Structures are given as C-alpha cells and as structure tokens.
Amino acid sequence: MSIALFALGGTISVSGRAGGARLTGAEITAAVPGLDGLGMPLDVRDVHAVPSGSLTFAQVLGVVEAASHAVAEGAAGVVVTQGTDTLEETAFLADLVWPHEAPFVLTGAMRQPGMAGADGPANVLAAARVAASRAARGLGALVVINDEVHAARWVRKSHSTSTAAFVSPNAGPAGRVIEGEVRVLAPPPRRTVLPSGAVPARLDAARVALHCVTLDDDGDRLAGLDETHQGLVVAGFGAGHVPASLAPVLGALAERIPVVLTSRTGSGPVLRHTYSAPGSETDLQRRGLINGGLLDPYKARVLLRLLLAAGAGHDEVAAAFAEHG
Template identity: 40%
Template structure:
C-alpha cells in the first residue's frame, strides 16, 4: 500500500509498565515510565506498514499515579485530534492498574466516532517476553480499521478487545489480566484484524462534560469505602466531612453493616452523594431491592464497578447534586 494511503494515527503516551525497564532481571523488578514514546514505537518497526504515526508524550507515570490533571490534559489533546480531519484514530499507551478508569472517563467526555484505543502491558519493555510490542501493534491495527468506529474508546490487551464501560483488570499478574465480566469481550484481534462478536453498543450522543469543561483545579472529591465484616461508621463519618461523594464497595448487592449504612445515611443528610456498588467484580446492584434507596437517599451503581462509579460520580457532581439526576446518569452511561 502506498504510504500516502496509510491512515494517520496519533499515539499518546502516558507511561506505565509498557514503558518500564527492569531493575533486576532475576526477580522481575522494574521501574514504570522509564522509556519514552519514541522508544516504544521503535521497538515495533512493523507499525510503518500499518499507519503514518505521530507521537506525543502526555505523561510518563505508573498508572497508580494517574491524576485528574493528566486526565484533563489527555482529554483535551484527544478531543483536538478527533476534531482534526487529518487524524484517523488515536492510540493511548497506559499503565494497566487504572487503565479501565481512564478508558471509562474518556468514554464520558469523548462521544466521538473515530477509533480511540487504549493499551498497556503486564511486562516491562525490557522483559524477556514483553507483551507491550504486540499490544501496541494490535492497538494501531485496531485504530486503523473501520469496524472500530462508533464503539467509543476500546481497550486491547492480549489480543482481546474490550469496551470501556465493561473492561476490568481482573488479575494482578500474568498477561491474561483483563476481562469484561458482565458483558464478555467485544472481539479479538486475529492476524492484525479485529473480529467483533457483536454490533457496536449505542454510545451516548453527547459528552457528560466536554474536555474544555473539566475543572482546571480541584475536581469534586469522591472517596470509596470498602465493606467488610464488622465495619463501623467511623471512617464513613470522616469521609463525609471532606468528600462531596462516597462510593460504597459493598458486599453482595452493594450492602454493608447496619452501622455503615446508618453512617452513609448521615452522609446523605449532609449533602454527600452516596453510590452503592459491589465489591464482587460482576453482577448488578439493583435499586430498592434489599435496601430502600429511595428512603435512604442512595444511588444504585447498576453494573458499574466501584472505581467506575467513582469516575461517573466525580463528573456528575460537576453538574448536579440532585440524587435523581445522578441516578439517571448512572442508568444511561
């Protein structure tokens, strides 16, 4: 294929294990965010046959240190590239620890038709069998393919394709670390081409917030409290004095001890938005089933994980503190 006909793909790098360098080959110890985007691309010369690539370094951090400030910068740049008719798709390299949160965040602020594909790696760039190069190749190939359009941000890891809303990191180690427990993977990469298992899910027609509407300084504070046996309300009461929102990573159907639920009701009375999610990793938290959400003033997370419920609540609180409107956002996004 002549070079002039190759798609134009923008690669935005944020760091992570994919850009990591081993400090001890025997133990596998490494430092994330050691290599720049140019080095990542140079390790995959086959990309030259797929696309004309432009590369930018947005950040270079382990994704445990991903921040709202970097999210805003990333979203603004991605939005500008999506508006540029010369750009056919965007690929984002990212650490795996919070990749699912960034993917879901972008799905809420970038309702665009162009492919946006995120990837990471479970092994550092200098590992004996690094998975980053093949994930990067597959991500660029996916971003070039017309079947990736209109699906919102996608995640490609270990040849599996996932939708931003459903993907979760489900293992702390090993290259098969990502799954979509409630929906299953959206497709697979085979021979550098995507094979999707279903039609594109309908995406929200508008952004919850446009990137240029994201706060430049402090974002609404939303904390997560993890339910467990004999949890009292002390930590929740403390959170309620600082946060605008609290997400309960509850047992089972988003439940907790009586003491914790009473503390969450006190938080609601103080104007704090409370979302009930589940710590189980799959399933759906229903409204007004075992807990009377209407009476308590709670919001049910549906099939959102606690961490994704936190992303949505953070953005939702930029617009409203009305519980009914926040519940409607959860139900529609």
C-alpha cells in the first residue's frame, strides 16, 4: 500500500532558482518532516508543472484518470499538490468524477518555500495523513490546508495571501487534523458520480460563459452569446436577482442554451419562490433559467461544462443541478 502523490506547479513548487525552475515532487516531499510516520510510502509523480491558473479541464481530468490507475494498482489514497488560485474549481471537477472510496486530497501553499513561515510542508503532511486515513474514505475529493479538511463542493479561496485563505462558508470544515490524527466531524454526503470517459474529447465544443451581474447591467455583452457558447452561468445579485431590464435578455438565451442562475455573494442559496418582481428568482425560473442552488458561480460553471461535454440535454442539466446544487 502506498499514497500516490501527483505534483503540479503553484506556489508550493516555487524554487527561487534562476530561470524559474520548479521544485519536483521529490524535492517538495523531502522538505516535509514526519512523512516516514505515515506507515506507507509515497509514490511521487511529476505532472503539469504550471501555475494553477494555466491548468485546463483536460489536464485535471487526466490527473484524475492517472490517480484512478494508481488506486487500481493498490494506492490507499491520492494527494495532488498544485497552485491555490484555481484549487476550489479543480477540486470540484475531480469530485464530480472521482468514483473511488480512496481519498482524493488536494493541497497547496500560500507562501513560497523560501519565505518565513512557509506552509507547504505542513499542508503536504496533513494532506498525506488524510489520504492515508480510513476516516476519509468515501468522502470524494477533499482540500486539506491549514490542518483543515474541506469538502470540494463547499470550499472557497477567500483571501489572496492568508494561510487561512480556504473556508467553507456554507458548511464549515468537514474535519481537522489534530495532533496528527484525522478527525472527520461533518462528513459530506456523496452525490452521483458523473461519467468522464468521452468528456476530454468534447470539451472544446462545450464552451460555458460566466456573466457577473452589476449595477445598471443592460446585458449588452450577452448579445449573440448563444452563437459562440453552449451554456451560460449568471452570477446574480443576492438570492438570485437581476435588473428587470436584463430578465428578458436572459430568458431569450434560456430558450436556446442552458442558463444557470447563481449568486455572486459567495455564500447562501439562490431562492426559488420568495420574490416575484421582474428580475427575481421566481421570474427568472419562469423564463427558463436553471436554479444553481448553493453552488457558487465558479463551481456551477465547472458542473455545466462537464455536463455539456458529456452530451447532457436541458432536462439532464436541470436534474444534475437539482442534485449537486
């Protein structure tokens, strides 16, 4: 039994060497005290040494596929080190397609290895402990940073520099690593795993736009969007509202492509039947928009693109958001 560790790029791998060379997975793990106490070795592999902002859906799905092979060959769990900028999105993408009981754990760092108080080693050790823990089995993809265990569905990066940047505002941490022990306090429920086999080949044909609604927004940037994109996520005000003048624009788009309604606030749900004025959630749903539930706009875009790449129609998209949102 082993832990498969896939090292990508990001802050955790910044070497400070001339030419911008990245630390390898072996170099990252060599700086982590306590890994020999896991009771199983690390199988370290280097992939996609790029900042997380440059990762693609196809690359993330490729890492998930490689991790699946590692589990099939006997790995007890998986750790992925990457940059934190897109960690909440890559974690959710992995969670949607991860079919195994073995933990799939993502981590990174907010401080470069050469900085005072670098957090990478502690995060890698905590992530490896979670990946090796029986308590974390069956929980899907998890983000482990700052000794906190977050469910991929809930986690968000809430600060640009703090080592405590990752939070789960709608649910709180799923668990914590305390004195080296993994304590799962609020296990997230598992939802239907989505198929991913043919998805990478269809991603280019599944373009999904994200429109953040702003004050006095007339929707001029949405003109012709259905000719260039196959789906749209709307980040609305508050509980899922837009200016009254924007509602018919979105309704017209919803007649041609799936349009998912989310909230730009960062936490809380899109309501379903509390407000009824033009541009309210009730009005927008009546015009054909799909309620995104508790998913933030970024995660809603991940789910919608994955569904469209898998060939889902409008009804299947609506059903998936009813379950995952």
